[in-house]
Amino acid sequence: ELKVEQNPLFxxxxxxxxxxxxxxxxxxxxRLYWYRQDPGKSLESLFVLLSNGAVKQEGxxxxxxxxxxxxxxxxxxxxxHDLSATxxxxxxxxxxxxxxxVFGAGTILRxxx
Amino acid sequence: xxxxxxxxxxxxxxxxxxxxLRCDPISGHVSLFWYQQALGQGxxxxxxxxxxxxxxxxxxxxxxxxxxxxxxxxSTLKIQRTQQEDSAVYLCAxxxxxxxxxxxxxxxxxLVL
Numbered sequence: 001e002l003k004v005e006q007n008p009l010f011x012x013x014x015x016x017x018x019x020x021x022x023x024x025x026x027x028x029x030x031r032l033y034w035y036r037q038d039p040g041k042s043l044e045s046l047f048v049l050l051s052n053g054a055v056k057q058e059g060x061x062x063x064x065x066x067x068x069x070x071x072x073x074x075x076x077x078x079x080x081h082d083l084s085a086t087x088x089x090x091x092x093x094x095x096x097x098x099x100x101x102v103f104g105a106g107t108i109l110r111x112x113x
Numbered sequence: 114x115x116x117x118x119x120x121x122x123x124x125x126x127x128x129x130x131x132x133x134l135r136c137d138p139i140s141g142h143v144s145l146f147w148y149q150q151a152l153g154q155g156x157x158x159x160x161x162x163x164x165x166x167x168x169x170x171x172x173x174x175x176x177x178x179x180x181x182x183x184x185x186x187x188s189t190l191k192i193q194r195t196q197q198e199d200s201a202v203y204l205c206a207x208x209x210x211x212x213x214x215x216x217x218x219x220x221x222x223x224l225v226l
Contacts, residue, residue: 004155030212042117042204043156043217088155092212099169099211101146103155 002027004091006104014112016078021107023072023089032072033090033101034063043088046074079111115139117218119205125224126195134190134221138207145188146215147180148204156204162188163211195225 003026013019023032031050035043047056049065049072056063060083062075072089090103118137126132138145144163148156149172158172164185173180177195182188192199202222206215 033214035217042219043206045214045216048214090155099161100158100172101148101156101215102158106153106155 002091002102004089004102004104006087006089006107008107009105010108010110012110012112013076013079015080018078019076021074021076021087021089021109023074023104025070025072025089025091027070027091027093028067029091029093031092032065033092034072034074035088035090035103037086037088037106039086046087076109079109081111081113084109084111117205117207117216119203119218119221121221122219123222123224125226128197128225129194130225131191131193132195132223134192134203134223136188136190136205136207136218138186138188138205139216140186142207142209142216143185144208144211144213144215145182146206146208147188147190148206149174150202150204150220152201159190159203161211192223195223197225199223200225 005024034046037043047063052067054065060077065072086106086108088106090101120135146161147159150156160180161169162182177193179191202220204220205218208215
């Protein structure tokens with residue numbers, strides 16, 4: 001059974017601090033996505049990671065992929081309030097005969113002033 | 114350009130009522146996906162279209178759920194005889210092709226009373 005597990009599920013952090021969100025998955029995949037969702041809004045694509053060792057950065061967010069460990073991380077540097085949102089990782093591939101994105105449960109991030 | 118649009122944004126239905134949810138994908142996007150997102154959870158895959166062909170409907174929870182995309186653009190997700198457990202946000206996503214990044218619409222929030 002394919003599993004995508006994120007931790008922590010809830011993260012409260014002070015502005016200016018660094019932290020990492022982890023995404024573990026149970027099988028090999030073609031690609032891994034990170035999405036952001038603001039309350040009541042839809043999902044916004046942040047990163048797509050295609051190969052082992054891939055690292056992508058945008059502003060204060062950096063995502064990496066280790067396919068051997070089946071682990072992706074989303075690192076937050078010097079957090080600011082605007083980063084408060086729910087972050088999802090999603091695995092893309094062919095499972096059970098069909099192409100589909102499988103999402104983790106999400107990490108709720110609250111950045112306190 | 115215009116993103117993925119969905120209508121209605123909110124729908125309240127009485128138990129047993131039929132509902133129809135509409136998705137307008139990004140123009141030119143071949144692939145279209147429907148997801149169900151329960152409160153506090155990540156989106157879960159329902160079904161996938163490539164043009165007008167429904168290639169994967171393995172995520173549809175019951176035969177009360179039906180999706181179509183007759184002309185390969187607009188899609189409708191229909192739920193017959195709604196039940197309280199159908200209450201969720203229904204998200205539509207489209208992509209240029211199956212392996213490209215999926216862009217999500219704002220969702221339809223369905224509440225079944």
